[in-house]
Amino acid sequence: MKPLFANYSSKLRPGRWRSSYLGPLLVVLTLAGCSPFSLLRPGQRLLSRVELQGVKQANEERLTALIQQTPNTRFPLPKLAIYQLGYRFYDSVRIKNRMRAIQTKYNARLKAAGTDSAKLGKLLVQRERKIKRKQLALDKGNAIMRLGQAPVVYDTALTRRSTEQMTTYLRSQGFFRARVTATDTARYQPGLGMKVLRGLRSVFPNKPDSLDAAQRYRRVTVTYTIRENQPFLYRLQPASIPDSGVADVVRRGQAASLLHENERYNEEAIGQERTRLEALLKNAGYYDFRQQYITLEADTSYEKFTVRLRTLIANPAPNQGHRLYTLQQVRFVTDAGVGRTLRNAAGDTLTRSGAGDRPRSRPSRGIRTDTTVTDSVHFAAYKQKFSTRLLARKVLVRPGQPYSLDRTTQTQRLLADLDMFRFNTVNYRKVPDPLVADSTSPQPRTGKLVAVINASPAPKFAETAEFGGTYVANLPGPFVNLRLKTRNPFGGAEVLELGVRAGIEGQFNRITARDEYTVQFGATAALVLPQFLVPFRTNRFLTRYNPKTRFSISDTYVSRPEYTRTNLEFTYDYIWQKSAFHQYVISPVVVNVVNTSSITDSFRVSLDRLAAEGSPLFRSFTQLFVPSISAASLYNSNDFNQTRDARYLRVFAEVGGLTRDLYRHADWFNLQVYNFAKFTADYRRYHHLTPGTFLVWRLNSGVAQALSKTSVEVRPLNGPTYFQEQLIIPYDKYLFAGGSNSVRAWRPRRLGAGGYSTYRIVDGQRVRDNTSEQPGELLLEGSVEYRFPIYSFIKGAFFTDFGNVWTIQRDPRPGAQFDFRTFGRQIAVGSGVGIRFDFTFLILRLDVAAKVYDPTAPDSEKWAIRRLYKDSEYGAAFNIGIGYPF
Secondary structure: OOOOOOOOOOOOOHHHOOHHHHHHHHHHHHHHHOOHHHHOOOOOOEEEEEEEEOOOOOOHHHHHHOOOOOOOOOOOOOHHHHHHHHHOOOOHHHHHHHHHHHHHHHHHHHHHHOOOHHHHHHHHHHHHHHHHHHHHHHHHOOHHHHHOOOOOEOOHHHHHHHHHHHHHHHHHOOOOOOEEEEEEEEEOOOOHHHHHHHHOHHHOOOOOHHHOHHHOOOEEEEEEEEEOOOOOEEEEOOOEOOOHHHHHHHHHOHHHOOOOOOOEOOHHHHHHHHHHHHHHHHHOOOOOOOHHHEEEEEEOOOOOOEEEEEEEEOOOEOOEOOOOEEEEEEEEEOOOOOOOOHHHHHHHHHHHOOOOOOOOOOOOOOOOOEEEEEOOEEEEEOOOOOOHHHHHHHOOOOOOOEOOHHHHHHHHHHHHHOOOEEEEEEEEEEEOOOOOOOOOOOOOOOEEEEEEEEEEEOOOEEEEEEEEEEEEOOEEEEEEEEEEEEEOOOOOOOEEEEEEEEEEEEEEEOOOOEEEEEEEEEEEEEEEEOOOOOOOOOOHHHHHHOOEEEEEEEEEEEEOOOEEEEEEEEEEEEEEEOOOOEEEEEEEEEEEEEEEEEEOHHHHHHHHHHHHOOOOHHHHHOOEEEEEEEEEEEEEOOOOOOOOOEEEEEEEEEEEOOOHHHOOOOOOOOOEOOOEEEEEEEEEEEEEEEOOEEEEEEEEEEEEEEOOOEEEEEOOOOOOOEEEEEOOOOHHHOEOOOOOOOOOOOOOOOOOOOOOOOEEEEOOEEEEOOOOOOOEOEEEEEEEEEEEEEEOOEEEEEEEEEEEEEEOOOOOOOOOEOOOOOHHHHOEEEEEEEEEEEOOOOEEEEEEEEEEEOOOOOHHHOOHHHHOOOOHHHOOEEEEEEOOOO
C-alpha cells in the first residue's frame, strides 16, 4: 500500500481548505487508499454483494437468513475499513514476544513464591488473565480489528450449502418443485473513497494499488435465483383415531386447528398442530399422552399440486387405549427445602403430610405437625406461616378434576407472582390402578393422580442500600437510597416495601445567578395484597388474572434557598393481568397534597413575571389539594432488554376534582382544588430486522383539560391583585416535551409551547430564555430509532425525534395555542446518535442530539442545524439515562 501523500501537488494548497474539513477528509482518503485486497491471499476473492431474486410467495426474510456468507457490513459502520485501520497496527510477532515475556516473568515469580499457596494462586490467575488477553489479540486481532470485521473471502462451498438449505426450506413451505440456483459474477464497483481519489487524481501521479487493473475483478457478487413454481395445497382427510375418547376431544377442538383446506403446505404449521393436539389432550386429562403418538400423513400422489393430509393418533399399545387421569388429592408443602434436600422433599412429602402407614421423622426437624385442609387442598408445614385460604385461591388444581397441563402451569405462575417463594413445583404421582383398553368403555376406569406442590419460602427481609453522587451546576452532591422489603408481614402473603432517600444536589439559581445546593428528603411505603380488597366476596374466577391491591404513600421534602416545598401522595390501586403481556390498573383513590411553607420575595416576583407571560408555574408553589381517579392499560410483548419483535401500548385516563363542590367552600378548607381530565396514549413498535439490529418507532400523544372554571387569584406585575374565573388544571397534570425520553435535542420540559419563545434581558439586550419550563394541554410527539451492535455489549443508535406541546384554550403566550393551519410548521425535529452499554441486568445510555428544526426560533434561524456549533444556543444536547428511551 503506497503512502497517501507520497507526492504532493501544488494544486492542493492549505489556503484553500478549512481546517475543520481537512481532518475528516484525511481520514476518508486514508481509509479509501487502503485496498482490502492487501488482506487477501493469492487466488482469494472478496465477497462484495449478495442478491436474492425471484421470491414471490415465500418468506424472503427467512430465505435471506439461510445465506451462509454475507458481505462485510457497511452500514451503520464500515466494518471492513475499521478492520483495515486496526490491521495497520497489528504485529503478531510483537504479541508472541510479549506472551513469552509474560510467561518468563511469572515463572520467575512463581518460583520465588515457594510453597505459599495463596500467593501462588493469585499469580496463576494474573498470568492466565494476561495470557488470555494476548491470545485473544493474536487470534482475532487488536481492539480496533475486533471492532471491525475481517474481509469475507468468497467460498463456493458455502454458496452450494446456501442453495441446498434454501431448497430444503422452500420444500418445507409447500414449494416441492422449487429450484434454487446461484451465480457468482466478478465485478469491479468503485466505492465512495475510490470516486474521491479519482476526482483528485491530479494530486496522485501514481495510482494507488486499489486502482490496479489486475485487482479490478477480485470482488464477487453472488446472485441467488429462486423459482418457486406452483405450491402444493392441503386436502384435509378425516382423522384416524382408534381411541374414541381421544377422537371426541380432537373433534371438539377442531375449530382451533392450525391447518385449513386449500392452504399452502407448511411443515412449521404441521409441527405447531402436533403441539396443539398434545396440549389439547393433556388439558383433557390424558396425563401420559406424548407428541410421538401423533402423525400427520402427507400424500402427494392423489392429485396434482395437492397434499392429502390425514391426522393419525396411535394407541400406546395394541388393545390398549389412552388413559384419562383425575386428581385424587392435592397436597401443598409450603416450606419445601427446609432442613433437607430438595430430592428428599419431593420423595417424602406424601408420607410426612399424612399419607402412608406411619410418618417419617428427621432428628433435626421432626414430622410436620401442622397439616391443614383448606378448600380440599392439604397444606403441610412444620409451622404454617402463610394464609392457607389465600394460597388455596392460587391453586387451580382440585380433587376430582381431570388432569390439566394448563391449570398446572397457571398454578405455578400464580404462586411465582406472589413473590413469597424461591421456587415452586407441581409434581404428580400415579396411584396404582389396572389399565383399560378404551377410555370410553361402558365401565370407564380412570387413573388417579396425587398432585404435590412444593414451595420453598424466600427470605422474609430483603434490604437494598444505594450510595452515589451527582455533579450539577459545578457542585458535587451525595445521595443515599435505602429500601427494605418485608414478605408476609401479616401472614396473608403481603409485601411491604419501605424506602428512604436523602440527597444534596447542585442547582443554578436564576435569581441570584449563583450555584447553590438543594436538599431533598423522601420517604415511601407500599403494601401489596395478593387479592382484591373489596367489600364483597369475589369468586375464584378472578384468580386467573392475578389480582392485587396496592396501597402506597410517599412524602417528598425539598429545601432550596428560594422556597421550601412538600408533596404528600396517597394511592389506592387495583391491579390485574389479562395475560403475561397485558396489565390493567384502576386507582379509585389518588390524593396529592402540595404545600409550599416558605418562599422568598425575590422568587415570588420571578413567579409573578412568569405568570404575566402566561406560565402557570406559580400554581405549583401554593397550597394545593388534588384528588382524582385513574385507569391504565399496559400491553408490552417485549422483554427487559428489548430483544423481540414486539409492540407496546399504554393508555392512561385520569379525572380529578369531581367532589370539590362538597368541601371547597367550607370554612375549614383553605387549599386550592381544580377539576380536570387527562388522557394519554403511547404506542411503540419494535421491528427485529436482523440479529442485533432493530428499527423502533414511537408515537406519543396526550390531552389535559379543565372541566370547569375556578376562581383564582391574579397578581399582575403592576396593579392590585384580583380574582378571576379561569380554566385551570394542576401544574403537574400539564404535558411537557423535551428531555432524554422525549425530543432529546431539547432540555427536559423546555420545548414549546407551539411557536412561542421566551425572552429575557441580559446586559440590555433581548435574548432567548431556554431555562423556563413550557407546559401544554396537547402533546404530539414521536421518534424513529435504528439500533445496531458495535462490539460485544456496546451498541449504537441513530435517531430522529419530533413533536411539540400546545395549549387548547386561549393563552397569553403568542403562538402557543393549537391551530390546524399552523401546527405542522410548529413540529420540532431533532436528530442524533447514541451509545448504549448493555450489561443485561442494566443498560446505560448516552445520547447526543442536535436541533434540526426549531419552531420557536426566529424565522431566519428555524433550521437550527445550519447553526450547529456556530451558536452556543444550538449546540448538541447530551442525555445520560438508564434503560432505553422507549
